[in-house]
Structure formats: C-alpha cells, structure tokens
Amino acid sequence: MQNVHLGFIDFAILAIYVLFVIGIGFALKRYIKSSADFLTSGRSIPAWVTGLAFLSANLGALELVGMAASGAKYGIATCHFYWVGAIPAMIFLAVFMMPFYYGSKARSVPEYLKLRFDERTRALNAISFGVMTLFTSGISVNLLAKLLHELLGWNYNVSLWICSAVVLLYVLKGGLTSAIYTEVLQFFMIVLGFAPVVYLGLRDVGGWHALTRDLSAVAQHPASLHLVANSSQAFNPDAWTSAWKPLLAGSHSNPMGVDVFAMVFGLGFVLSFGYWCTNFLVVQRAMAARSMSAARRTPLIAAIPKMLFPALVILPGMIAAALAFTAKDGYRLPPKIATGGELSQGLAVVREAANQHLGPQAAFADVSKAIDMKMDSGKVAALIQQAPSLDNATIETRLQDAVTENDYDGVIPSLVKKYCPSGLLGLALTALLASFMSGMAGNVTAFNTIWTYDIYQAYIAKDRSDEHYAWMGRAVTVVGILLSIACAYLVNHWSNAMDIVQLVFGFVNAPLFATFLLGMFWARTTGTGAFLGLLGGTATSALFHATTLSVGNSPGIKGGYLHVFWTFPSDMAQNFWLASFAFTACLVLTLGISLVTAQTKSKAELKGLVYSLTPKLKDEEKAWYLRPAVLGVVLLAGCAVLNLIFW
Amino acid sequence: MGLDIRWPIGLMFSLVGAMLVLYGLFTGSNPELGINVNLYWGLLVLVFGATMLFSAWRGAKAGSDRKQDE
Known part of the structure; x- marks a missing residue:
C-alpha cells in the first residue's frame, strides 16, 4: 500500500485528540484518593457513561479492522456476531447476571467466583484472564503499529511506544475512571471518524441497491476476488447479502462454511454469552456504575448502538468487495505485503x-x-x-x-486512503487510534484490578494498607503496558504466536459460561464441581481440537495432530463446534461432580450470589418502561426485526 | 467523580469541527465525489460538539439551582 501524506490539519486533529485524552487523565487525578477509586472508580459513574464505555472497551482496533475484514470475506452474515451473539447476551447480563455481580459487592469477576465457589476457581480464572488481557492488548497494539507503518510509513517501534505511552499516561493519572471517561470520548470519535468513510463508499458504489447487485455477482464468482480457495466454487446470489437464507441452506452454501446449529448454539449461546457475561473487561464497566439500577442499565444502553454498529464496521468490508469486483477506479482488495x-x-x-x-x-x-x-x-x-x-x-x-492473497485487515485503511482527503483523513486516523486506545486501556485496567485484588492481595500480601494497594495498582499498570508491548513484539516476530494464543484462550473461554450459569442458577453447584468441570471443559476443548480439522488445513496448529476423526468445512465451523462440546462437557461434569461432592457454602453465604437464594430485586425505576426486563424485551424485538429485514 | 465528561467531549468536537469547516472553506475550490466533505462533515461535528456543550451547561445549571434550593 502506497503511503498516505498527512497535512497540517491531520496532525492538528491527532494532536488535539491526544491532548484531550491526557487532559482528562490529569483532570481526574485529584479525585483518585484510594485503591478503590483507582481500580473500581469507587462505583460512582452514571449509566450513560458506563454504557458507552462498555461498548467502547470492546471496540478495539481488532474489532474495527476484523469486522470490516469479515464483511469483505463473508458479507452480511458477519452480523450474526451482533444480532445472534452480542445483543441477546448483553440483555441476559443486564436482566439476570448484573444483580449478582453488583449486589455481591465483588470487585471483580474472579472475586465473585471466590465468593460463590472457592479460591481454586478464582485463581484459575484470574490467572487465565490476566494473561489473556495482556496478549489481547499486545495483539491490538501490534496491529495498530503495523497499520500505521503500512498506511503512513511511520516506524513500527515509534508507533508502538508512543501510542502505548499515551494510554499509560492517562490511565496512570486517573485509573479506571480515566479509562471509562476517555472511552466515551473515543466512542464518539470512532463513530464520527468512520461514518463519512461508509457514507462516501456507499455513495461511490451507487447506493444500497447497486451494492447488493454487485455483491450478488461476487457471490457467484468469489474466486475472481480470491475470496475462496477453490476456483470453481460459487454460491447463491444472496450469499453476501442475506444473513439467514444461505445459512439455512447448509454449511456449503454460505461463505462462512457454518451450519445453523453451530451458529446459534456455538456462537450465539456459548461463545457470545461466555464473552459478554463473564469477561471482566466489559463487566468491569458495569460494576463501576453508581447504583444497581445504573449497573443493570449499562449493558442495555450499550446494546442500542451495538445493534446498529454493523453499518459502521461490517458495511465497509462489503463496500470494498463490491468496489473490487467492479474494479472501480482500479480499486482492488489490498494484497498481502511480502516482507x-x-x-x-x-x-x-x-x-x-x-x-x-x-x-x-x-x-x-x-x-x-x-x-x-x-x-x-x-x-x-x-x-x-x-x-x-x-x-x-x-x-x-x-x-x-x-x-x-488478500490482506483483509487492510480493508479499512484502504477505504480511508481512497475516500478521505486531508482533514477528514486526520479524523479517520484519529478514530483508528481511538479504537486502539480504548481497547488497550480497557485491557490494562482489567489487568491491574485482577492482579491487585485477585492475585496480589489474595495470595501475596494480604493485610497491607489501602495506600499500598493503590501504589501496587499504579505500579502494575506500568508493568501491564510493558508486558503488552512485549506481547506485541512476540506476535510480530513469530507469526504463529497469534494463532497459538487465540487457540489457548479458546480452550479456556469456551467452557467458562457453563460454570457461571450453574453457579448463579443452581445452589447445589459445589466449588469442587466448578473447578473440575472447568478443567474438564478445557481438556475437552484441547482433545476436540487435536482430533478435528477444517478443509484446506494440514494437521498441526490448526488441529488434527493426534488423529483426524472429523473434518469441518471451515475454521469458523470448527471453532463453534469446539465451543459447543467444551460447554457441554463442562456443564455435565460440573453437574455430576456437584451431586457427589459436599457443598461447603451455607445458604447464608450464598445469599446474593445464587438466584433462588436471593430476594427478588425491586426495580428502582418509577416508570415501568424503564425497567431492565422491559428494555430487554424491546431490544430483543429490535434485534428480531433486523434479522427479518436482512433474512 | 467530579468531572462532567460532556465538557471535554463538547470542547474537543467543537474545536475539530470548526477546524474542518474552515479548512473546507479554504480548500473548497480545489477538487483534490462532488461534495466538499470537509465542510459538510465539519459542520456536523461542530453541531455535535456544540450540543454536548449546551447539554453540559444545562446540567451544571440544574446542579447549581438544586444547591441554591437546598
């Protein structure tokens, strides 16, 4: 990709943004007096702020770049990650799970596991999640530095260190509050920075009808854009423009290569609920809200823009595929760059x-x-x-x-380069930077809380002063940023590292939701059952991966290294089925082991942690239509309508 | 926490929007899609920033009125 030249105004917009996010950190510094202020915001933030931060923390560069890449590769079926996956899970979190997270006064998700089960389950979750946040942050900053290098010719090392230093500066000054407040600013920056790219792209291809016409041609000749490995492969004309019809026609009739069960159960239930309901990165935002009502409304507020986000993050990929097919103005999908x-x-x-x-x-x-x-x-x-x-x-x-070979991660930068003149270019690049910063700050603030409360205070230094834990929170923020940078170098220099990291996290995350589901809704679940069930689920993931493979891959990092018992049409189908098996194994093992082991927690100890033992929550909202359950039903209906429109 | 995030958001987007509008006006005659995107998008960003500032000002005013009543 040829480098883009930035004008004075582009640098000015970038500089203004950086000054404001650092300024917010400094402005909040005087309000940070205790470790709780630094690590949990002292539970003081209004719902609209935590709601937008909840969404923004998940909107890292990986999401933004990755969803556009999937939009080009798979078309509108990528929306399943939103309309089948994220929205129902966010509603479930708000209506059923937030009362336990917030009401238990736990400061983190692993601490909830300790209160509900035992120290073993907490330690397993805290350590695996802590390592995962560092790698996620590292992968994200690596991607940003590579994009800036390819798009602007900026030095990889300089981009990596300067961007990380800005995040460190504002998180170190204002802690979680600073991260949450800047995430709100970053949310608006991402929307205002990328919306014109989508509008100009859609206008350029001739509007929605012209786009669907071009994508019908793409579906019938996907090999012309090197979207499929088999040059004779073709799909029905609606494969890129219908969300459900190609899926219902079977795994060989849609570009994702996924069947309905894997999509609905594997992605829609296991993986999505596992991410949105148990990942401390996003749950932490809701736990920082000023009241139970605000905490429950946080995921619901986030769900409103989340539902419409495919227009901002998936549509650009579809536009790129249509542009490349018609070769308008010589546009082609960005090729991979050889070193x-x-x-x-x-x-x-x-x-x-x-x-x-x-x-x-x-x-x-x-x-x-x-x-x-x-x-x-x-x-x-x-x-x-x-x-x-x-x-x-x-x-x-x-x-x-x-x-x-296409470099799908280059889709967004290629559109920015094509449509943004100087001025708008600065805004779009700042949006890209904002998406990375919100992702990195989110991961680092989750990591420093987990380390300080769930590892350091729990196992290393139990009865120290609050000042000491506040100091530790700050120190580990610096360490977290440095480790993220180290992870970035690792994945940059060893191309298999990213695959391995994501694979291992897949093993650990897939069974996790079963543990939470049983823990919150079945009082008989024991600590031993939860711990062994989680280990069994993870082992099932590893075994499933070792004995299955997807078409086009050879045994090794992609699976099948013990023996290939089953071959899937795509990597995605393999991942969704792996999650389904791991969840089921964890559920069955936890149930079985709980029935034959003694419950070590009394009913009094489980009050506020388990559904059947917790007094029913009275909604604080005066108006019936503002109650979480009512809002949840309205959002689900909206989600169903979107699924029907793009059926 | 004591900071109303609407102030910095409103200030930043008002500033960026105003810069884009001015830049669009100065470079409007140079075709380098048929629309002056900097001018029009800058206006939208400016309106968004101003709305945020107005909302923050109303929030601050309501807060000080409440304090006086108490």
Whole structure:
C-alpha cells in the first residue's frame, strides 16, 4: 500500500485528540484518593457513561479492522456476531447476571467466583484472564503499529511506544475512571471518524441497491476476488447479502462454511454469552456504575448502538468487495505485503528458474513457496520469461504485484486512503487510534484490578494498607503496558504466536459460561464441581481440537495432530463446534461432580450470589418502561426485526 | 467523580469541527465525489460538539439551582 501524506490539519486533529485524552487523565487525578477509586472508580459513574464505555472497551482496533475484514470475506452474515451473539447476551447480563455481580459487592469477576465457589476457581480464572488481557492488548497494539507503518510509513517501534505511552499516561493519572471517561470520548470519535468513510463508499458504489447487485455477482464468482480457495466454487446470489437464507441452506452454501446449529448454539449461546457475561473487561464497566439500577442499565444502553454498529464496521468490508469486483477506479482488495526477506528469496528463485529453464509449473511452485503466499501463475510465468532483462528492484516489484492473497485487515485503511482527503483523513486516523486506545486501556485496567485484588492481595500480601494497594495498582499498570508491548513484539516476530494464543484462550473461554450459569442458577453447584468441570471443559476443548480439522488445513496448529476423526468445512465451523462440546462437557461434569461432592457454602453465604437464594430485586425505576426486563424485551424485538429485514 | 465528561467531549468536537469547516472553506475550490466533505462533515461535528456543550451547561445549571434550593 502506497503511503498516505498527512497535512497540517491531520496532525492538528491527532494532536488535539491526544491532548484531550491526557487532559482528562490529569483532570481526574485529584479525585483518585484510594485503591478503590483507582481500580473500581469507587462505583460512582452514571449509566450513560458506563454504557458507552462498555461498548467502547470492546471496540478495539481488532474489532474495527476484523469486522470490516469479515464483511469483505463473508458479507452480511458477519452480523450474526451482533444480532445472534452480542445483543441477546448483553440483555441476559443486564436482566439476570448484573444483580449478582453488583449486589455481591465483588470487585471483580474472579472475586465473585471466590465468593460463590472457592479460591481454586478464582485463581484459575484470574490467572487465565490476566494473561489473556495482556496478549489481547499486545495483539491490538501490534496491529495498530503495523497499520500505521503500512498506511503512513511511520516506524513500527515509534508507533508502538508512543501510542502505548499515551494510554499509560492517562490511565496512570486517573485509573479506571480515566479509562471509562476517555472511552466515551473515543466512542464518539470512532463513530464520527468512520461514518463519512461508509457514507462516501456507499455513495461511490451507487447506493444500497447497486451494492447488493454487485455483491450478488461476487457471490457467484468469489474466486475472481480470491475470496475462496477453490476456483470453481460459487454460491447463491444472496450469499453476501442475506444473513439467514444461505445459512439455512447448509454449511456449503454460505461463505462462512457454518451450519445453523453451530451458529446459534456455538456462537450465539456459548461463545457470545461466555464473552459478554463473564469477561471482566466489559463487566468491569458495569460494576463501576453508581447504583444497581445504573449497573443493570449499562449493558442495555450499550446494546442500542451495538445493534446498529454493523453499518459502521461490517458495511465497509462489503463496500470494498463490491468496489473490487467492479474494479472501480482500479480499486482492488489490498494484497498481502511480502516482507523484504520473502522478496529476496523470491528474487533468487526467479533468477534460478530463469537460468535453469524450469518448466512453468515447477517454477511457479518454487516461487509461491519462497514468497509463502498465493500467486498469479500467469504473472509469475511472464516474470520468469522476462527475468534476464530485468533488474532486481523491478523483479521484486512484479513479485509483489503477482501476490493474489488478500490482506483483509487492510480493508479499512484502504477505504480511508481512497475516500478521505486531508482533514477528514486526520479524523479517520484519529478514530483508528481511538479504537486502539480504548481497547488497550480497557485491557490494562482489567489487568491491574485482577492482579491487585485477585492475585496480589489474595495470595501475596494480604493485610497491607489501602495506600499500598493503590501504589501496587499504579505500579502494575506500568508493568501491564510493558508486558503488552512485549506481547506485541512476540506476535510480530513469530507469526504463529497469534494463532497459538487465540487457540489457548479458546480452550479456556469456551467452557467458562457453563460454570457461571450453574453457579448463579443452581445452589447445589459445589466449588469442587466448578473447578473440575472447568478443567474438564478445557481438556475437552484441547482433545476436540487435536482430533478435528477444517478443509484446506494440514494437521498441526490448526488441529488434527493426534488423529483426524472429523473434518469441518471451515475454521469458523470448527471453532463453534469446539465451543459447543467444551460447554457441554463442562456443564455435565460440573453437574455430576456437584451431586457427589459436599457443598461447603451455607445458604447464608450464598445469599446474593445464587438466584433462588436471593430476594427478588425491586426495580428502582418509577416508570415501568424503564425497567431492565422491559428494555430487554424491546431490544430483543429490535434485534428480531433486523434479522427479518436482512433474512 | 467530579468531572462532567460532556465538557471535554463538547470542547474537543467543537474545536475539530470548526477546524474542518474552515479548512473546507479554504480548500473548497480545489477538487483534490462532488461534495466538499470537509465542510459538510465539519459542520456536523461542530453541531455535535456544540450540543454536548449546551447539554453540559444545562446540567451544571440544574446542579447549581438544586444547591441554591437546598
């Protein structure tokens, strides 16, 4: 991707944004007096602020870039992550789970597990979640630094350290409150920065009807954009523009390669409820609200914009696919960029193939192997033929031009570059920066709370002064940022690291919701049952992964390394089924073990932690239509309408 | 906490919106989609920022009125 030149106004917008987020941190510094103020905001924040922060903390660069990438790859079916996954889970959290999280006075999700079960379950959750937040933060900052390098030519190291330093500065000054307040500002920045890109893109393709027409053509010829591995594969015309029809037609009829059960149970129930209802990163925002009523309304307030967010984050990917298919103004989906080392290897192979007069097929295979990407055989053959008369730089340029593998993460930057003149460009880049910062600050504030309360205070230094824990919270914020940067370097230098990290987190997260579900709604669940059930669920995940594979992958990091008992049409289908099995195993094991082990908690201890033993909550809202259950039903109806419109 | 987040949000977007509007006006004659996106989007951002500021001012006024009543 050719570098974009920033004008004075673009730098000015970036500078104003950075000054304001740091300024908010400094303005809040005088209100931070205790460890509770720094780590939990002293439970003092209004619902509209925690609601937008709840959404913004999840809206990191990974979400923004990743959803646009999926929009190009899978079309409108990507909306299932929102309308089948996120919204029902957020409503469930608000109506059923927030009363226990907030009412138990637990300061974190692992602390709730300690109150409900025992120290073992808390430690397992705290350690796995702590490590996960650092890696998530590292992956996010790595992605941002790479995007800034590819888009603007900025140095990777400088981008990484400066962006992280800004986050460190405002979190260190104002703690969780600072992170939450800046997340609200970042939410508006993301919306106002990316909305014009979507509008201009939609206008450019000729409006919604022209977009659906072009995407129908994409569905019938996906190989023309290298969207599928099999060049003869085609889908029904509505595969990119209908959310449910291609899914109901079977896993081979939709670009995701997923069946209905895996989508509804695996993604919609297990993974989504597991993320939105148990992930401390988002739950922490609701726990910082000023009252029980505000805490319950937090996920509901977040659900309103979340429902409409596909228009901002998925639609750009669909626009990119349509633009690339019509090749409007020469636009193509951004190709993967070969590294200097890969191009040097490719150059050597091209020279050798030209000298030895290798056959076209053998030469093409050698070049593809050297570059380690999918290539255009015609372009490679022509290059080898003309190689003797070309200089090295020209061969390297033409090798890059012959790469056909898409870099879907480059979709958003490519649209920003295409549509944003100086001025709007500064706003869009600031939005990209804001999305990264909200994600990193969210992860770091979750990490410092978990470390200070659930690891340090629980196991290392039990009875120290509040000042000491406040100091520890600040110190571990610095450590958390440094470890995030270390994780960024790890995933940047070792390409398999990201796959392995996400795989391990998948193993741990998949069964987690079963533990919470039984813990909150079945008083008989024991600590031993929960702990062993969680371990059993994780082991089931690992075993399932070791014995299944998806089409096009060879045994190894993608699974099947023990034996391939089952092959799935896609990685996504494999992941959704893995989650379904892990959840079921954890549920059955926890149930069984709880029935044969003694309950160590008395009914008095479980009051406020379990549904049947907790007095029914009286809604504080005077108006019936503001009650969480009523709002939840309205939101579910809205979600159903959206599913029907894009059926 | 004592900070009303609407003040910094309103201030920042008013400032950014005003900059985009001025920039759009100065560069409007240079075609480098048929619309002057900086001007129109800048206006929208400016209106959003001003609305936030007005909302923060009303909130502060209601708070001080309540204190006086007490």
